[in-house]
Amino acid sequence: MAAVGAAPLLYQPAxxxxxxxxxxxSMSSYFSHxxxxxxxxxxxxxxxxxxxxxxxxxxxxxxxxxxxxxxxxDISEYFLDDGAFGAQPPVVAVPGGGAAGARAxxxxxxxxxxxxxxxxxxxxxxxxxxTKTETEILDDGYKWRKYGxxxxxxxxxxxxxxxxxxxxxxxxxxxxxxxxxxxxxxTTYEGTHTHVSPSTVYYAxxxxxxxxxxxxxxxxxxxxxx
DNA sequence: CGCGTTTGACCGGCGC
DNA sequence: GCGCCGGTCAAACGCG
Numbered sequence: 001m002a003a004v005g006a007a008p009l010l011y012q013p014a015x016x017x018x019x020x021x022x023x024x025x026s027m028s029s030y031f032s033h034x035x036x037x038x039x040x041x042x043x044x045x046x047x048x049x050x051x052x053x054x055x056x057x058x059x060x061x062x063x064x065x066x067x068x069x070x071x072x073x074d075i076s077e078y079f080l081d082d083g084a085f086g087a088q089p090p091v092v093a094v095p096g097g098g099a100a101g102a103r104a105x106x107x108x109x110x111x112x113x114x115x116x117x118x119x120x121x122x123x124x125x126x127x128x129x130x131t132k133t134e135t136e137i138l139d140d141g142y143k144w145r146k147y148g149x150x151x152x153x154x155x156x157x158x159x160x161x162x163x164x165x166x167x168x169x170x171x172x173x174x175x176x177x178x179x180x181x182x183x184x185x186x187t188t189y190e191g192t193h194t195h196v197s198p199s200t201v202y203y204a205x206x207x208x209x210x211x212x213x214x215x216x217x218x219x220x221x222x223x224x225x226x
Numbered sequence: 227c228g229c230g231t232t233t234g235a236c237c238g239g240c241g242c
Numbered sequence: 243g244c245g246c247c248g249g250t251c252a253a254a255c256g257c258g
Contacts, residue, residue, distance in 0.1 A: 146231055148250060161249070165230085174249095232255075241246085 128188035130178060142166070142193065144173065155179035169194045 148161035157177035164171040171191035178184035 145229085147252095149231090149233070150248065150250095153247065159248085172249095228258095230255105230257085233253095234251105235253105236251075237249085239246105239248090242244090
């Protein structure tokens with residue numbers, strides 16, 4: 001667990017795509033939701049696009065205001081693997097086919113990618129995205145419990161398995177470093193939270209003075225409600 | 227003491 | 243049918 005210090009929570013969109021950018025030097029304070037475990041690194045916080053706390057990556061109000069100082073943290077790609085996204089991203093393929101259906105009984109609909117999209121079925125919602133970050137723990141406001149670590153065939157990097165530690169919530173996520181570019185972390189969320197985030201997420205609250213956007217937190221940024 | 231992480235074993239699906 | 247491989251379990255351990 002790399003417990004590097006609080007990284008500046010700067011999101012930088014992929015080139016030519018200003019769909020997802022947030023900036024706040026004090027973001028971490030707004031993410032102080034208490035949702036992260038005591039032992040997990042609070043280094044970076046991120047609102048995952050799950051039902052109860054979806055980031056709207058294409059929020060039109062967001063305008064690039066990227067300082068030249070390179071952020072440590074930027075989402076370069078994101079995509080859903082919910083059957084609705086026909087095009088796979090060029091960089092990563094969401095695991096889920098192949099043998100991913102193992103022990104699917106523990107998670108009722110875990111075989112989405114392996115099944116032909118022939119009929120309607122309740123399927124596990126899944127979203128994956130690739131994030132350029134030094135840390136592997138994206139603190140998304142939920143409380144995760146690690147339950148497994150596995151080295152996978154096609155990647156030199158181990159894959160970590162997390163489960164939402166909230167009782168009754170079986171959302172899972174996988175985290176692994178991109179085999180092609182270790183600077184990136186591929187995070188895959190699977191399932192839908194049955195509860196709200198431990199932190200109420202505010203989307204892109206803009207600070208009038210600085211023009212910065214505060215993405216999430218238990219409270220709005222000070223002064224933003226004046 | 228409680229909670230989370232670590233880690234090796236095990237399970238079950240899939241491809242050959 | 244068999245082996246491979248991804249995903250999960252669970253006991254041991256560590257930390258606050």
